[in-house]
Amino acid sequence: MASENLAREAAEATHGAVDTPIGVESAFPPFDAAAFPSHLFWLAVSFGLLYFLMLRVIVPRLGGILEDRRDRIAGDLGEAERLREETDAAIEAYETELADARKKAHGIAAERRDQIKADNEAKRRKAEDGLTEKVRDAESRIGEIKAKALSEVEDIASDAVEAVIATIAPISADRSEITAAVKAAKE
Amino acid sequence: MAAEGALDPIHQFEVHPIVDLHVGGMDLSFTNVSLYMVATTAVVALFLILSTGGRGLVPSRWQSMAEMSYEFSASMLRSSAGAEGMRFFPLVFSLFMFILVANMIGMFPYFYTVTSQLIVTFAFSMLVILTVVIAGIRQHGMRFFKLFVPDGVPMAILPLVSAIEVISFISRPVSLSVRLFANMLAGHITLKVFAAFIAALSALGVVGILGAILPLIMTIAITALEFLVAGLQAYVFAVLTCLYLNDALHPSH
Numbered sequence: 537m538a539s540e541n542l543a544r545e546a547a548e549a550t551h552g553a554v555d556t557p558i559g560v561e562s563a564f565p566p567f568d569a570a571a572f573p574s575h576l577f578w579l580a581v582s583f584g585l586l587y588f589l590m591l592r593v594i595v596p597r598l599g600g601i602l603e604d605r606r607d608r609i610a611g612d613l614g615e616a617e618r619l620r621e622e623t624d625a626a627i628e629a630y631e632t633e634l635a636d637a638r639k640k641a642h643g644i645a646a647e648r649r650d651q652i653k654a655d656n657e658a659k660r661r662k663a664e665d666g667l668t669e670k671v672r673d674a675e676s677r678i679g680e681i682k683a684k685a686l687s688e689v690e691d692i693a694s695d696a697v698e699a700v701i702a703t704i705a706p707i708s709a710d711r712s713e714i715t716a717a718v719k720a721a722k723e
Numbered sequence: 724m725a726a727e728g729a730l731d732p733i734h735q736f737e738v739h740p741i742v743d744l745h746v747g748g749m750d751l752s753f754t755n756v757s758l759y760m761v762a763t764t765a766v767v768a769l770f771l772i773l774s775t776g777g778r779g780l781v782p783s784r785w786q787s788m789a790e791m792s793y794e795f796s797a798s799m800l801r802s803s804a805g806a807e808g809m810r811f812f813p814l815v816f817s818l819f820m821f822i823l824v825a826n827m828i829g830m831f832p833y834f835y836t837v838t839s840q841l842i843v844t845f846a847f848s849m850l851v852i853l854t855v856v857i858a859g860i861r862q863h864g865m866r867f868f869k870l871f872v873p874d875g876v877p878m879a880i881l882p883l884v885s886a887i888e889v890i891s892f893i894s895r896p897v898s899l900s901v902r903l904f905a906n907m908l909a910g911h912i913t914l915k916v917f918a919a920f921i922a923a924l925s926a927l928g929v930v931g932i933l934g935a936i937l938p939l940i941m942t943i944a945i946t947a948l949e950f951l952v953a954g955l956q957a958y959v960f961a962v963l964t965c966l967y968l969n970d971a972l973h974p975s976h
Contacts, residue, residue: 565736565840566908571756572842573749574738578757579837579846582764586821590813594771598793601778601786608780 693718732915736839736908759835760843763825771820792820796961803965804972811968814854818847819961826907826953830946838956839907841900848899851964859971870974899963906956910949917942 565571694715701709740752771792774785782790796816800808822838829836837843859867871888872881920938924931 564733565738566904567841568738570750571738571754574740574744574752574754575756575840575842576846577749577751578753578760579843582757582760583817583821583847586764586767587813587817589768589772590817594768594775595793595813595816597775597778598771598789601775601782602790602793604778605780 690715690718690722693722732912732919735835735911735915755835756837756840756843759825759828759837763821763828763837766828767817767820767824792816796820799962800965800968803962804969807972808965808968811854811858814850815961815964815968818851818964819957822847822903822960823954823957826957827950829907829911830950830953836907836911838903839911841904844900844904845896847903847960848896851899851967852896855967855971858968859974862972863974867971867974870970895963895967899960903956903960906952910945910952914942914945914949917945 694711697714697718698709698711701707701714738754738756740754741758742753744751744753770785771789774783774789777783777786779786793816796819797809797812799819800812800815804811825837828834829838856867859870863869871885871892873884873888876884917938921935921942924935924938927934
């Protein structure tokens, strides 16, 4: 009966009969109570289906996509931060090591310098010692030679005096007197 | 008589059975309205399911649109009802998408506007209000009725204030459903009336065709306005749903 209503009202509405009050056949369609059960039933079916799909498929899926993306971005940012910290630590370690190496190099250089200086000093002292000894030797030899020469000078002078005396005077002078005289004259 | 039917602005809201279906004396025929309801569900569901099929970390254009609609509804609900309101998210998202798509489908010429049926919008608003009442009572028990008893009101005027609160609560489903229904119905009737002017005037010869330019401009302008209204009313319905759900979660003022 209701479907007859629908059909008849559709037919009549096409002919322009629209100003009939609610509840009567061919009522203003939005207020036509005869069609309400059909509207409600099919609305329940279609909207119910949509709600079910939302609940089971769409909202979990979209929510999952957005959450994955948020997690991924947060994870990437965290990873970047971790890598940055690692880099900072590596740079710090490098700089510490560099400073250490520099300090060690300085130490080695200083040690080496000191050692060379000490070596040179020792060699120099040794050489100086050798020279001093040689000078002393030479000096003593010079002294000896000088003494020997001087003693020979006395003999030569005595010989010369004896010869001079023998030439100018017919006296034979005593050798020891001549020697004493020469020594006295030399002093 | 066909021309007269085409010029009749109410003609577009008529209900025709497509498949007769009677269950227990009730007429549950599959009508053109039912067809557009099912089409709305199909469009929403296919759009949201197919576009997110790739689950791309970097979204495609379609997936980006689905994500935008999701985040738009989610931020709307979160800002009105807080984080605990998110358990109603499937309902709010379904309502928003269904009403939006139903309104937009209605903008196609010769397509039926499901939301211009009062019973449809009333069913939606009753769904919202019943969700509010049931969720509110389940969560807060009798304290839910503190909604009608604002804090800090003197005893002398408390009955009056409570009566006003009760009336405003009862009028919610009415205003919620009538707002959407009336906007869609009136918009489509206005559109049809101006469009009919064009047809009627241009039948009068050269002068009539020149005179038809004015209603043509109006029709174009109202079409643009109707697109705005279609989106806006879906948004308004969803926002009010969120605000009412907030009452269920936090009944004390």
